[in-house]
Amino acid sequence: QVQLAExxxxxxxxxxxxxxxxxxxxxxxxxxxxxWFRQAPGKEREFVxxxxxxxxxxxxGDSVKGRFTISRDNAKNTVYLQMNSLKPEDTNVYFxxxxxxxxxxxxxxxxxxxxGQGTQVTVSS
Numbered sequence: 001q002v003q004l005a006e007x008x009x010x011x012x013x014x015x016x017x018x019x020x021x022x023x024x025x026x027x028x029x030x031x032x033x034x035x036w037f038r039q040a041p042g043k044e045r046e047f048v049x050x051x052x053x054x055x056x057x058x059x060x061g062d063s064v065k066g067r068f069t070i071s072r073d074n075a076k077n078t079v080y081l082q083m084n085s086l087k088p089e090d091t092n093v094y095f096x097x098x099x100x101x102x103x104x105x106x107x108x109x110x111x112x113x114x115x116g117q118g119t120q121v122t123v124s125s
Contacts (some may be wrong), residue, residue, distance in 0.1 A: 002027040002098050002114040009094065009119030012086055016123070020081040022096030022116055030054060033105035034072060034079040035112055038092035038121075048094070049081060050105035059107055063089075086123045093118040 008020040022034065035050035049070035050059045058070055069082040079096060097112035099105075106112065 002032065004096050004098060004114055004116035006094065006096050006116045006119040009121045011122040011124060013125055014087055014123055016086050017082070017084045018086060018121060020083065020094055020096075020119060020121070022079045022081075024077045024079070024098060027098075029077040030074045031100055031102065032098040032114075033101040034070075035097045035099075035105060035107070035109075036070060036079075036081045036094060037097060037109055038090075038094045039118075040092050045095070045109045046092075047107045047109065050107055051079065052105045053100075053102040057104055059105055061107075083121070086121075088123045088125075091122050091124070093120050 003025045006022045033052050036048040037045045039045040047061045051070045051072050055072050067085045072079040095118045096116045098114040099112045
């Protein structure tokens with residue numbers, strides 16, 4: 001059983017940067033691909049970014065490509081989401097998720113087995 005805990009959310013202005021962290025426990029971290037998803041009230045969960053278990057492959061949603069960067073530190077059991085050039089439409093609850101996969105990572109929420117509680121990101125002037 002893997003437990004995930006997100007942190008780093010907050011309220012920022014358009015154009016600002018923010019880094020989210022997700023700390024994992026309860027499993028061999030490097031055996032799991034990690035993903036970030038976001039969800040607004042009444043909407044489906046949207047894929048943001050994902051990284052393979054060994055960190056060699058990364059994937060991004062079209063709306064964040066070029067602005068967000070996902071990375072992981074397997075020694076610290078932590079995955080990060082660096083968000084730059086934030087826009088009001090990035091306002092969402094951001095969730096990290098884990099699935100057991102080494103070389104690739106899924107971009108579909110339904111394929112992930114473990115989820116964190118989420119952290120709110122608000123981009124507003």
